[in-house]
Amino acid sequence: MTNHQELADAIKSVHIELRLSSRKLGADAAWEQHCQKSELLKNYAQAMKKLATSHWETNNANDPTMNRIYWAVQECEDFFFNGGAETAVSKEKKLFQTFVGENENFPIPNAPVNRPLKMLDVGSCYNPLRNFNLFDVTAVDIAPASDDVIECDFLKTEIGEVDFLIESTYDVVLFSFLLEYLPEPKMRYACCLKAYKLLKPGGVLVILTPDSKHDTANSKIMRTWRLGLASIGFMRVNYKKLRHLRCMSYYKCRDSRSIRGWLELQKFDGSPEECIVIPQDSNPYDSQSAKDEIFRSETDNIQLAVNFADMVNADVFVD
Numbered sequence: 001m002t003n004h005q006e007l008a009d010a011i012k013s014v015h016i017e018l019r020l021s022s023r024k025l026g027a028d029a030a031w032e033q034h035c036q037k038s039e040l041l042k043n044y045a046q047a048m049k050k051l052a053t054s055h056w057e058t059n060n061a062n063d064p065t066m067n068r069i070y071w072a073v074q075e076c077e078d079f080f081f082n083g084g085a086e087t088a089v090s091k092e093k094k095l096f097q098t099f100v101g102e103n104e105n106f107p108i109p110n111a112p113v114n115r116p117l118k119m120l121d122v123g124s125c126y127n128p129l130r131n132f133n134l135f136d137v138t139a140v141d142i143a144p145a146s147d148d149v150i151e152c153d154f155l156k157t158e159i160g161e162v163d164f165l166i167e168s169t170y171d172v173v174l175f176s177f178l179l180e181y182l183p184e185p186k187m188r189y190a191c192c193l194k195a196y197k198l199l200k201p202g203g204v205l206v207i208l209t210p211d212s213k214h215d216t217a218n219s220k221i222m223r224t225w226r227l228g229l230a231s232i233g234f235m236r237v238n239y240k241k242l243r244h245l246r247c248m249s250y251y252k253c254r255d256s257r258s259i260r261g262w263l264e265l266q267k268f269d270g271s272p273e274e275c276i277v278i279p280q281d282s283n284p285y286d287s288q289s290a291k292d293e294i295f296r297s298e299t300d301n302i303q304l305a306v307n308f309a310d311m312v313n314a315d316v317f318v319d
């Protein structure tokens, strides 16, 4: 496979097949079956690596401000070393005083964070952050496309089961195009909950998710994400819509009651586990589209073909 459209189609068909199987068998059974398809996962990993390294990164090589990796790097630099953390702590302190109590003790800040930041890159594929000195990266994936990525199913591996998944040890957890791979909101929520536990208090979850629609098109969905993440104990720090993706960073509150107090004010009565939705969840794949070899549908053509294939253009990550 060399052509970017072929690579994009290969990636797209894996996502859709998994989603359809999840509707048929239930998410857990579908996931178990999916993870056993080692040949499929290997081909996906190679297609993803090739698309990213020979198209996106090559085309954007002269201007790092145009790619998703750069956004994550800049965000972490700004948060940890250019005042972002101090702002987040003072916002949390106000929430804490309002919702927990003026006379309660706000947790004492940790020792200052040092370089390199300890980062867990989940669904890393080919470890795109390996060359940035800012991070000491632990990269994991169900199907590594590079020797420096550890084979691990983040959904199914328990905290404490392996030495790189220990509670409160990371400054940053990165989900770059991970959540939309998972077929059900509750699986995405489970990943966010695990990230919360793995982060140090005051650490940051960076989420990059493909979205080619205009800025406000999916704002309802983004609000639900914010509520779901608040129920875990995350406070939103930054949110940016680029041309083909949404970038966000969430801070792990020192005391989750601070942000849960804010959540109560939102009069949210849904189930937090169902909050991390994506437009494809409600895509009515009809029987005809399911028969098509690559299961084309309107939303997927827009969401996936454009997200992946068009990223070869140099202006993809510009506002």
Ligand SMILES: C[S@@+](CC[C@H](N)C(=O)[O-])C[C@H]1O[C@@H](n2cnc3c(N)ncnc32)[C@H](O)[C@@H]1O
Pocket: 045, 048, 052, 122, 123, 124, 125, 126, 128, 140, 141, 142, 143, 152, 153, 154, 155, 156, 175, 176, 177, 178, 181, 182
């Ligand atoms: C669209 S690719 C993104 C790759 C890379 N993060 C990037 O931005 O280029 C999604 C990756 O997530 C991995 N993945 C999906 N679910 C996973 C899980 N539960 N645990 C670990 N990796 C997972 C897939 O194997 C795939 O490599």
